[in-house]
Amino acid sequence: MLPILCTLLLPTVTLGAFADYTPYTYPDSMTQSELCGQSKPSFLCDPNNITAKRKTKNPENSTETVEEDFMEKELLYVRGETNCSCFEPRMCATSPRGYTISIAVVEKMRLDNNETTPESIKSAAKIFADVIRDRQSRGQCDDDLIIFFSARDQVVYTSMGVAVPITEEQVQRVSEQGEVFFRKMQYREGLEWMTKQYKHLLKVEKMEKLWNWPLPEWVVFVLAGLVLIVLASLICTFVYIGIRFCRKDRRDEYSVVDN
Numbered sequence: 001m002l003p004i005l006c007t008l009l010l011p012t013v014t015l016g017a018f019a020d021y022t023p024y025t026y027p028d029s030m031t032q033s034e035l036c037g038q039s040k041p042s043f044l045c046d047p048n049n050i051t052a053k054r055k056t057k058n059p060e061n062s063t064e065t066v067e068e069d070f071m072e073k074e075l076l077y078v079r080g081e082t083n084c085s086c087f088e089p090r091m092c093a094t095s096p097r098g099y100t101i102s103i104a105v106v107e108k109m110r111l112d113n114n115e116t117t118p119e120s121i122k123s124a125a126k127i128f129a130d131v132i133r134d135r136q137s138r139g140q141c142d143d144d145l146i147i148f149f150s151a152r153d154q155v156v157y158t159s160m161g162v163a164v165p166i167t168e169e170q171v172q173r174v175s176e177q178g179e180v181f182f183r184k185m186q187y188r189e190g191l192e193w194m195t196k197q198y199k200h201l202l203k204v205e206k207m208e209k210l211w212n213w214p215l216p217e218w219v220v221f222v223l224a225g226l227v228l229i230v231l232a233s234l235i236c237t238f239v240y241i242g243i244r245f246c247r248k249d250r251r252d253e254y255s256v257v258d259n
Contacts, residue, residue, distance in 0.1 A: 020110040021047070023131035029102070030136070043075035043100070043138075048107040050151050051188040071192045074199065075101050082202045085163045086141035099164060099202045100144035103191055104132050108152040121153055129159035139163070147194055151187065156194075166201050174198060177210045 027035035029045035036045035044051070051071070082098025084091070115124055129148035138144045142161030149156045156178055158171050174197045181190030197207045 020108040021106050022110045023128045023135070025110075026104065026106070026128075026132055028136055030138075038072075042072050043102045044072050044105075045103070046105040048105070048151075050105045050107060050149075051191060053188070071103070071188065071195060074192070074195050075103065078195075078199045078202065081199070084140070085143045085165070088141070091141055095140050097140070098143075100138045101195060101198055101202075102133075102136065102138060102144065102146045103195070104129070104146055104148045105187070105191070106148075106150045109150050111153075121155055122157075125150060125153070125155045125157040126159070129157045133159045133161075145198065147191060147198075149182075149187070149191065154182075156182065158194075158198075164202070166198065170201055170207075173207070174201075180210060 027045060027047060029036040029038055029043065030041045033039065033041050035047060036042065037047055037049050038044065053069075078099060078101050079097045084096050084098055086092050109121075109124055109128055111121070111124055115121060125148060128150075129146055132148065133144065133146045136146075139161050141163055143163035145158060145160040145164050145166070147156070147158055156175055158175065160166060160171075174194050177197065178190040178194040181187070181193060193210070200207050
C-alpha cells in the first residue's frame with residue numbers, strides 16, 4: 001500500500017451537528033448505500049450530505065431540478081475508460097476493468113483529545129483513508145485509490161495502491177487545485193475536479209488547467225482583446241502624428257530655401 005498526500009485546508013467550516021466517524025464505523029457505499037447518502041451502490045460515500053447536489057430553478061414555472069450525477073458517473077466510467085494494470089494476465093482476463101477511484105466524505109473524524117495539531121490531523125486522515133481502502137478492497141491488484149475529505153477537520157487525503165501510476169508531485173498538484181474549491185465551501189466541485197484530474201493521469205493524458213481568476217475566462221480574453229485594440233490604435237495615432245510632424249518640418253525647410 002502506498003499512502004500518499006494529506007493537505008490541510010485553511011477556512012473554518014460550519015456545518016450541522018452530525019455524528020463523527022472512525023475508519024471502522026464508516027459505511028461501505030457498495031453494501032450500505034443508504035447509509036452513504038446514495039440511492040444505489042456507488043463509489044461515493046457521503047453520510048452527512050456534504051456534497052449536496054446543486055439545484056437550478058426554472059424562472060418560467062418556478063420548478064427546481066437537481067443536477068446530473070456527474071461525479072458519481074465519472075467514478076463509474078473511469079473503470080471502463082482505463083486499462084487493467086495487473087502484472088498477471090489471468091487477472092485482467094478474468095476482470096478486464098481498469099483503475100478504481102472512490103470518494104469518502106465525512107463532516108468530522110472522531111479524534112482523540114490530543115489530536116489537535118495539524119500534524120496529528122494529517123496522521124489521522126492518513127490512517128482513516130488507508131484503513132477504508134483496505135476494508136473496501138475495490139482494486140483487483142492494488143490498483144485503486146480513494147480521495148478522503150473531512151470538512152470540519154479541513155483536510156483532504158489521497159491513498160493509493162502500489163499499482164496506481166500517479167506520483168506524489170501529481171497528487172500534491174491535484175490536492176492544491178481541490179483546495180481552491182474547498183476554501184469556497186464548494187465541496188462537490190472540488191471533488192469533481194480532483195476526480196477528473198486523476199482520471200486524466202490514469203489515462204496518461206495531460207491534466208486540465210484550473211482557472212482561478214475572479215472573472216470568467218472569456219471575459220478576460222475579451223478585455224485583453226480590447227486592450228490590444230486600444231494600444232494598437234494609440235501606436236497608429238502616434239505614428240501618424242510623427243509622420244505629419246516630419247512632413248511639416250520638411251515643408252518649412254523648403255519654404256526657407258525658396259525665400
